[in-house]
Amino acid sequence: xxxxxxxxxxxxxxxxxxxxxxxxxxxxxxxxxxxxxxxxxxxxxxxxxxxxxxxxxxxxxxxxxxxxxxxxxxxxxxxxxxxxxxxxxxxxxxxxxxxxxxxxxxxxxxxxxxxxxxxxxxxxxxxxxxxxxxxxxxxxxxxxxxxxxxxxxxxxxxxxxxxxxxxxxxxxxxxxxxxxxxxxxxxxxxxxxxxxxxxxxxxxxxxxxxxxxxxxxxxxxxxxxxxxxxxxxxxxxxxxxxxxxxxxxxxxxxxxxxxxxxxxxxxxxxxxxxxxxxxxxxxxxxxxxxxxxxxxxxxxxxxxxxxxxxxxxxxx
Amino acid sequence: xxxxxxxxxxxxxxxxxxxxxxxxxxxxxxxxxxxxxxxxxxxxxxxxxxxxxxxxxxxxxxxxxxxxxxxxxxxxxxxxxxxxxxxxxxxxxxxxxxxxxxxxxxxxxxxxxxxxxxxxxxxxxxxxxxxxxxxxxxxxxxxxxxxxxxxxxxxxxxxxxxxxxxxxxxxxxxxxxxxxxxxxxxxxxxxxxxxxxxxxxxxxxxxxxxxxxxxxxxxxxxxxxxxxxxxxxxxxxxxxxxxxxxxxxxxxxxxxxxxxxxxxxxxxxxxxxxxxxxxxxxxxxxxxxxxxxxxxxxxxxxxxxxxxxxxxxxxxxxxxxxxxxxxxxxxxxxxxxxxxxxxxxxxxxxxxxxxxxxxxxxxxxxxxxxxxx
Numbered sequence: 143x144x145x146x147x148x149x150x151x152x153x154x155x156x157x158x159x160x161x162x163x164x165x166x167x168x169x170x171x172x173x174x175x176x177x178x179x180x181x182x183x184x185x186x187x188x189x190x191x192x193x194x195x196x197x198x199x200x201x202x203x204x205x206x207x208x209x210x211x212x213x214x215x216x217x218x219x220x221x222x223x224x225x226x227x228x229x230x231x232x233x234x235x236x237x238x239x240x241x242x243x244x245x246x247x248x249x250x251x252x253x254x255x256x257x258x259x260x261x262x263x264x265x266x267x268x269x270x271x272x273x274x275x276x277x278x279x280x281x282x283x284x285x286x287x288x289x290x291x292x293x294x295x296x297x298x299x300x301x302x303x304x305x306x307x308x309x310x311x312x313x314x315x316x317x318x319x320x321x322x323x324x325x326x327x328x329x330x331x332x333x334x335x336x337x338x339x340x341x342x343x344x345x346x347x348x349x350x351x352x353x354x355x356x357x358x359x360x361x362x363x364x365x366x367x368x369x370x371x372x373x374x375x376x377x378x379x380x381x382x383x384x385x386x387x388x389x390x391x392x393x394x395x396x397x398x399x400x401x402x403x404x405x406x407x408x409x410x411x412x413x414x415x416x417x418x419x420x421x422x423x424x425x426x427x428x429x430x431x432x433x434x435x436x437x438x439x440x441x442x443x444x445x446x447x448x449x450x451x452x453x454x455x456x457x458x
Numbered sequence: 459x460x461x462x463x464x465x466x467x468x469x470x471x472x473x474x475x476x477x478x479x480x481x482x483x484x485x486x487x488x489x490x491x492x493x494x495x496x497x498x499x500x501x502x503x504x505x506x507x508x509x510x511x512x513x514x515x516x517x518x519x520x521x522x523x524x525x526x527x528x529x530x531x532x533x534x535x536x537x538x539x540x541x542x543x544x545x546x547x548x549x550x551x552x553x554x555x556x557x558x559x560x561x562x563x564x565x566x567x568x569x570x571x572x573x574x575x576x577x578x579x580x581x582x583x584x585x586x587x588x589x590x591x592x593x594x595x596x597x598x599x600x601x602x603x604x605x606x607x608x609x610x611x612x613x614x615x616x617x618x619x620x621x622x623x624x625x626x627x628x629x630x631x632x633x634x635x636x637x638x639x640x641x642x643x644x645x646x647x648x649x650x651x652x653x654x655x656x657x658x659x660x661x662x663x664x665x666x667x668x669x670x671x672x673x674x675x676x677x678x679x680x681x682x683x684x685x686x687x688x689x690x691x692x693x694x695x696x697x698x699x700x701x702x703x704x705x706x707x708x709x710x711x712x713x714x715x716x717x718x719x720x721x722x723x724x725x726x727x728x729x730x731x732x733x734x735x736x737x738x739x740x741x742x743x744x745x746x747x748x749x750x751x752x753x754x755x756x757x758x759x760x761x762x763x764x765x766x767x768x769x770x771x772x773x774x775x776x777x778x779x780x781x782x783x784x785x786x787x788x789x790x791x792x793x794x795x796x797x798x799x800x801x802x803x804x805x806x807x808x809x810x811x812x813x814x815x816x817x818x819x820x821x822x823x824x825x826x827x828x829x830x831x
Contacts, residue, residue: 182803208796211805212754216741220521224793227513241625241747252661253513272664307612325800333612384669456591 193414237263289322363390489783524787539773582731628746641743697808705775747800
């Protein structure tokens with residue numbers, strides 16, 4: 143029995159160590175929690191983490207980032223409920239599926255917590271759940287703008303590489319692009335999954351079967367990086383029209399070398415940074431901007447890449 | 459007491475144990491110790507963070523209840539010596555089926571739920587049938603079903619609705635008594651009274667101002683408790699419970715003494731599918747939608763809860779109460795870390811550490827009980 147006791151005490155000590163460390167971190171300022179829908183594997187959200195950390199430092203407030211590990215939205219609803227229960231001054235959250243998330247968000251608002259919707263969802267949905275404002279890039283509009291641009295460059299058919307097909311907002315981007323081009327989406331969107339090797343091979347397979355495809359549209363670094371490799375492999379790099387959402391280091395390299403025509407930056411940094419600033423000023427001085435904030439779309443092309451390059455993957 | 463009885467009870471071949479030892483040394487001892495440790499730690503480190511407010515308690519109770527529902531099924535199946543890796547996919551699949559039946563085909567909700575349960579039980583039976591017929595490890599067979607079911611969960615709504623999340627189930631389910639068995643809340647009057655009496659917080663603003671922050675006990679928690687009680691009684695108080703142990707302990711020996719091992723195993727696969735469908739139905743009724751990515755990795759969460767609760771991966775040993783405590787520990791730790799303000803990416807580190815300690819402790823306890831070396 144003595145060794146049982148010993149191992150129990152040891153377990154308690156191991157479990158308690160980080161908890162003890164966590165207590166020191168709490169500052170005097172207001173407390174804001176950002177809840178995202180992204181699985182752990184999505185590197186794009188690193189920029190968001192850096193953005194809130196910087197805003198927290200500059201404004202002198204406590205910020206925390208939370209997400210459902212597997213990207214399961216039902217788990218995310220629980221996290222929002224949990225965030226509300228811990229009594230922060232404000233919650234900044236995405237609204238990737240109003241059906242699932244609006245209940246917990248409305249409850250948070252009703253219990254006196256101010257909410258700002260960032261990244262996914264629409265301004266209308268944000269108003270519906272009682273949020274102060276929406277900060278982000280309306281997905282369909284961004285896709286539509288990209289489609290118009292591609293149409294101007296003479297594109298008539300495309301492949302949309304969707305790596306997060308279970309999120310309605312990613313499908314909106316492909317649909318918007320198709321409508322901007324003025325063609326049917328039909329089978330031009332593929333469910334690529336999240337595994338780089340699988341994405342690469344599915345893109346290769348599609349382009350093999352449909353060699354006349356004019357353009358490729360990817361929805362972020364997760365699908366863009368493997369697609370770059372795929373185009374290198376089948377020799378279409380630099381020849382096929384290539385546009386992508388979001389930026390990452392490889393995407394910036396691709397823009398520089400001319401393989402990628404443009405990247406749409408929705409400036410995630412602003413989506414994380416601005417809500418913290420807005421909420422802090424609202425709670426301290428009672429001031430609030432009178433409208434939603436559009437963080438994008440901004441087309442990033444070869445011109446003006448210096449700063450983007452410097453901060454790619456960190457703040458851009 | 460006659461002389462003979464005294465002699466019999468003092469038999470030198472029977473190891474002497476005090477009553478305290480008898481009461482303590484049980485399969486769920488590890489789970490009990492873990493529960494006490496976890497609660498003590500969070501009371502110390504997160505006691506004033508809202509974790510033990512009404513809202514906070516409801517939050518980790520709900521998460522624990524979710525783990526509990528699938529852990530009961532996984533526990534009984536594991537004791538019967540088999541494994542089910544398709545639990546997570548089954549959750550996604552069942553939820554999607556309910557949504558397709560109600561929203562796309564416009565069936566009444568009770569009919570959709572019943573049809574989904576029938577389908578799930580059939581798939582569970584098929585899983586079990588393939589395992590006992592082919593003699594393949596259930597690990598492989600259910601791994602195949604993990605992909606098959608997940609694939610259908612993504613494919614079906616895509617071809618039917620052109621999207622991967624089907625919403626609107628809650629509107630269809632309004633007023634359906636059968637749906638409220640999964641999505642309803644009980645004791646609402648009691649919670650309203652507590653809100654009025656100032657025992658729990660009430661909403662401060664909006665259309666729900668003055669209502670308590672916790673509306674009632676969700677049926678999810680009721681299902682979890684009911685399944686734990688039923689599972690525990692079946693396992694420890696019935697002949698069938700002994701068959702489950704026998705089938706997992708030594709299937710061949712069990713067959714020799716007339717235990718219908720195949721039937722037991724197939725029934726346990728069906729029960730696991732049943733638990734997954736209960737989980738899915740509660741989720742769909744609560745959130746009003748089904749998504750293609752629901753339930754990812756839930757099978758491992760169920761298995762972890764069962765293992766923390768002291769069951770053996772190889773079958774023949776375990777307890778439903780232990781699995782329920784494992785689920786409680788899992789839920790409290792997962793949500794409690796947020797309350798304590800720990801960087802959330804460290805959650806897995808904790809989970810790994812707890813799992814390791816639980817297994818070591820449970821092994822030690824099991825050796826005391828069974829006398830194995």
